[in-house]
Amino acid sequence: MDDHKPIDTPDGPAVDTPGIGARRYETPPTDGPITEAEAARAAGLAHNEHLKIASGYLRGGLADGLLKHATGAISEDDGQLVKFHGMYMQDDRDIRAERTKKKLEKAYSFMIRLRIAGGVVTPKQWLILDNIATTYAGNALRATTRQTFQYHGVIKSNLKRTMAAIDSALLDTIAACGDVNRNVMAATNPAQAGAHKVALQLAKDISDTLLPKTGAWREIWLDGERVVGGEDAAEVEPVYGKTYLPRKFKTVVAVPPSNEVDIFAHDLGFIAILDKKNRVTGWNVTVGGGMGMTHGETDTFPRTADVLGFVKPEDALKAAEAVMTVQRDWGNRKNRKNARLKYTIERFGLDAFRAEVEKRIGKKLGEPKPFTFDGNGDRYGWVEGDDGRYHLTLYVPSGRIKDIDGGPQFLSGLRRIAEVHEGDFRLTGNQNVIIANVPAGKRAEIDALVDEYGLTKGASAIRRSSLACVALPTCGLALAESERYLPDLLTELEESLARHGLQDEEITIRSTGCPNGCARPFISEIGLVGRGPERYHLYLGAAFDGSRLSKLYREDVPASEIKDTLEPLFAAYAKDRQPGEHFGDFVIRAGFVAKTGNGPDFHERTGPLRGA
Amino acid sequence: MAPTMSRQALLPRTAPFGDQERAHLDAALGAATPIQRAWLTGFLAGLDAAAGQPAAAAAAPAAPPKAAEPLTILFASESGNSEKLAGDVGKLARKQGFKPKIVDFADLDLATLPKAGKLIAIVATWGEGEPPARAVRAYGELMGDAAPRLEGVEFGVLALGDTSYAEFCAIGKALDARFEALGAKRAYDRADLDLDFDKPAAEWIKGALKALAPTDAPADNVVAVDFRAGAEDEDGEVSREPVVVEVIDHVNLNSSRSDKETIHLALEFEDGAPAYEPGDSLEIFPENDPQLVDEILRATGLSGDEGLRRALLAERDITTLSPTTVERFAKATGHADAQKFVESGEVKAWIEGRHLIDLIERFPAKLTAEHLNTVTRPLPPRAYSIASSRKEVRDEVHLTIAAVRYETHGRARSGVASVHVADRIANGAKLRVRVKPNKHFRLPSDPSTDIIMVGPGTGVAPFRAFVQERRATEAPGRSWLFFGDRHFTHDFLYQLEWQDALEDGSLAKIDVAFSRDQPEKIYVQDRIDQNAAEVVAWLDGGAHFYVCGDAKNMAKDVRAAVVRAFESVKGLSHADAEAHIASLERTKRYQQDVY
Secondary structure, three states, X not given: OHHHOOOOOOOHHHHOOOOOOOOOOOOOOOOXXXXXXXXXXXXXXXXXXXXXXXXXXXXXXXXXXXXXXXXXXXXXXXXXXXXXXXXXXXXOHHHHHHHOOOOOOOOEEEEEEOEOHHHEEOHHHHHHHHHXXXXXXXXXXXXXXOOOEXXXXXXXXXXXXXXXXXXXXXXXXXXXXXXXXXXOEEOOOOOOHHHHHHHHHHHHHHHHXXXXXXXXXXXXXXXXXXXXXXXXXXXXXXXXXXXXXXXOXXXXXXXXXXXXXXXXXXXXXXXXXXXXXXXXXXXXXXXXXEOOOEOOEOOOOOEOOEEXXXXXXXXXXXXXHHHHHHHHHHXXXXXXXXXXXXXXXXXXOHHHHHHHHHHHHOOOOEOOOOOOOOEOOXXXXXXXXXXXXXXXXXXXXXXXXXXXXXXXXXXXXXXXXXXXXXXXXXEOOOXXXXXXXXXXXXXXXXXXXXXXXXXXXXXXXXHHXXXXXXXOOOOOOOOOOOOOOHHHHHHHHHXXXXXXOOOOOOOOEEEXXXXXXXXXXXXXXXXXXXXXXXXXXXXXXXXXXXXXXXXXXEEEEEHHHHHHHHHHHHHHHHHHOOOOOXXXXXXXXXXXXXXXXXXXXXXXXXXXXXXX | OOOXXXXXXXOOOOOOOOHHHHHHHHHHHHHOOHHHXXXXXXXXXXXXXXXXXXXXXXXXXOOOOOOOEEEEEXXXXXXOHHHHHHHHHHHHHHHOOEEEXXXXXXXXXXXXXXXXXXXXXXXXXXXXXXXXXXXXXXXXXXXXXXXXXXXOXXXXXXXXXXXXOOOOOHHHHHHHHHXXXXXXXXXXXXXXXXXXXXXXXXXXXXXXXXXXXOOOOOHHHOOOOOOOOOOOOHHHOOOOOOEEEEEXXXXXXXOOOOOOOEEEEXXXXXXXXXXXXXXXXXXXXXXXXXXXXXXXXXXXXXXXXXXXXHHHHHOEEOOOOOHHHHHHHXXXXXXXXXXXXXXXXXXXXXXXXXXXXXXXXXXXXXXXXXHHHHHOEEOOOEEEEEOOOHHHHOOEEEEXXXXXXXXXXXXXXXXXXXXXXXXXXXXXXXXXXXXXXXXXXXXXXXXXXXXXXXXXXXXXXXXXXXXXXXHHOOOOOOEEEEEEEOOHHXXXXXXXXXXXXXXXXXXXXXXXXXXXXXOOOOOHHHHHHHOHHHHHHHHHOOOXXXXXXXXXXXXXXXXXXXXXXXXXXXOOOHHHHHHHHHHHHHOOOEEEEEO
């Protein structure tokens, strides 16, 4: 089980990866952030860079666009800016074809994503969020893969009302998307109440510190007054400046042994180093993970994060800011497909990157401390915390909190629970919901409501280990179905697994409609990535704990053949696996598929290595 | 009455006319163009020649002919039917020696009524027993305490209505009683006519004119001169003959997620579209639902009669149920229970929301084709506001038709024409249609005048025509549209076209109200409230204001919002603001086409 060893040499995996020689690194830039003049000179900058410069700290034409009553859209440029405000403009692709004939524009609406550091909300907040869902967002709340909620289908004329309602819950959507530090995730691990508290606090502190400071959000959505003056970047955006980051930036905080936040898939991560009493003594800092890539472009690839070093608790915030500002200054602003931190580290090398971070923190990082993860899934059912409180993790298929016809009534059931619950709710990175901090005496009442609304139905081992992104019909990037397809595939796979006695085997499976990787498909043991209608690339061989990437096993598999493609592998796994061996490790050991290192070798030696 | 005072008199005092007649002739001839005078010269000579009299003989001194009898023809019209009949009365009256004066209720000055002498009122009843919108003011005054006495006035009332509404001809009936109460003498009994009024109206007009004619002036003695005869067409009106057209586009404008269905219909006229104007309507001659026809045939034991089936499909109104229908049914069938029902006084309540088929099912009886013919009325055409301008669509007419479907008393019901169009008409199908002009819904004659258009739902149809027309003519006036429906995403009729119009400037502004997109209902009148200052500024700048669509609530609510706007923006009292809008209506700057 060598794959479960901690990654203790920062750039280690690259060295022993077949097909990849010693990496050549560019000389790091010596200057600070790009200046406005520099940006203007640089004709080669990505369009979004010019947009950011011209936007007046993310205002652009948004306020005017909201007043254009004949269209449900905003301009293309504002569509880029609005991401920084937590929104994506989308359209209902299911009915795209009929629209022009009916003299209607595309069925535009907005996806609104909240910023909820650590994914913790109070019952009172839950009720407000529920009310928004039923009023403006098609009776659904969606728990995302990054521990927050998003709404779908909010039309332009309702945006301001929705934002005002979110504000009334003391929440916001600032920087939930866009080229900024997005929602900061934190371990939910309810059994370790103390460590969770510390992790959550760090997540909140990072979220607050790295939050854009522009008044644009309040001004545009809440009719807040524009503060006069303050056009100086150092005043308005002391950390980001006018151009923010080159690309999105995602931060997580993990508490071993659970890797539920998928730390290796993120730009920046903090792994809690615990003493014997489960107290946090400091953090291993990880950098350079990320999922997104582009089909057919092998210089784009997913990458697992490197462990950069160790920081004491008091230095964690400084470290976060330093990592982000180095990426701000070193990241590629000419090509957005090469702009994430993972590519910056590939270009300049981990050592150079670390040196710059240390310079900015003003002290050396310590050697990484040992840690062990045992998986990246959730612990379902009731768990007792070390503070004597109880926590119930509910499986929510694809995070879609809604009432399903003839099935679980997630929206109504959780609303009822929110009305009586005295603790809090936690969203997990696996799109699930934890009813947390329940006193022992309240458990029965919660259980009764869970039963009444059918909230624990239909969760086999593989289903509980599944993730799916939204994809069609709302996501503009989707090439194939995901959330609407995966449940059916799981039903097929459940039969297949049962045939081989594997029904209780937890095998992580994730699907996305495109290679941008919202559901982190490249670090699940079975990964499906949309290529076109009903066609998927099938990836295998990632580590169960999320520490190793998968490998492309079969290209363009028709949806109808996925089960048959996996069936012989399940058969072999049932027959030949070693005790405790996970499926992702087995397919490599048995020689079905090549092992991937930490990323640049992702596109090497693809395809089946032997017949199944 | 001295129109010639300031003008040089043409006719010498010695001319064989009375003073008043001389003054009139002076007025007419003085204003006439040289061409008109030349025409008159030839016309009079020809007239006399035809009568076999030498022109000189006419000049021979004779007893002056009796002055023509003045006749006031008052009409209250919503859809234009009463107005058209008023024109018919005028023509015939002139032939019979009257001096007719046609007065729109909207323009009626009550003080002139006592001097009317002879009066014919043609009055439509609208909606649930209401006067046509334009007639509301004068009707209110006439029914009020300040109405003048009408002793010495002789009158007849022709009432128009629709038996499918509860208060059939209510306004006609009320006026008829009111004239009498004010001291006028009923010279001819009122007739209450349904949608198939053509023939009975012609008969009534003949009778009424005869009754109103002065006894000492036999009609034969009067030279029948129709000064308008020979003009190419009445008021340049387009032909009333139905034409068969081809459907070249048939699209449901609502999204597949909508619970509404609004058909955009493009019709092509093989020999060029008739000369319709933006604001006009097109009447469609629909066919009934074949399933309903078969149901009725089965219920009456008449299945198999193909001729009758065809007649019921295309010629008879087989849905409308009125007290008259019930009476005729009881009489025709001799059904004892039906007869008892008629006498019970429960008919009016029972027919609410019911159709003929319900009656037949309640009182099963074997019927003959003749019975059905007696019980039903002819199937009337349905008028829809035209949604296109000839200047843009050439040989086509476009319509915007909402499919009417609902359920009452456990039975699915549908609008005859709208569902005929929605369900049984497709591209390539033929329809029989004719243009129905609406002179009271017209773009300003000055193209630089601004216009405000309020047209939620299918009420937007004529405004599509307006915008097309103003784009084609490059009218410099600004156009502002208020549109509304249920859902922005699924019910925004012609959305892409409005976007284009905003782009090319033929639409200056659009405000939209979608009632079901948010918890509280938002309607067009709310948008008018929100834009009160600008609406007032446009109107003060001379803008014309148009409302099209639902008469029951929307048109009233919009009018109230405009009144409110003047109150709030200009600080007017409610009465003053009301009077201001009324004056806009009188000067035809506030026009409605409501249904």
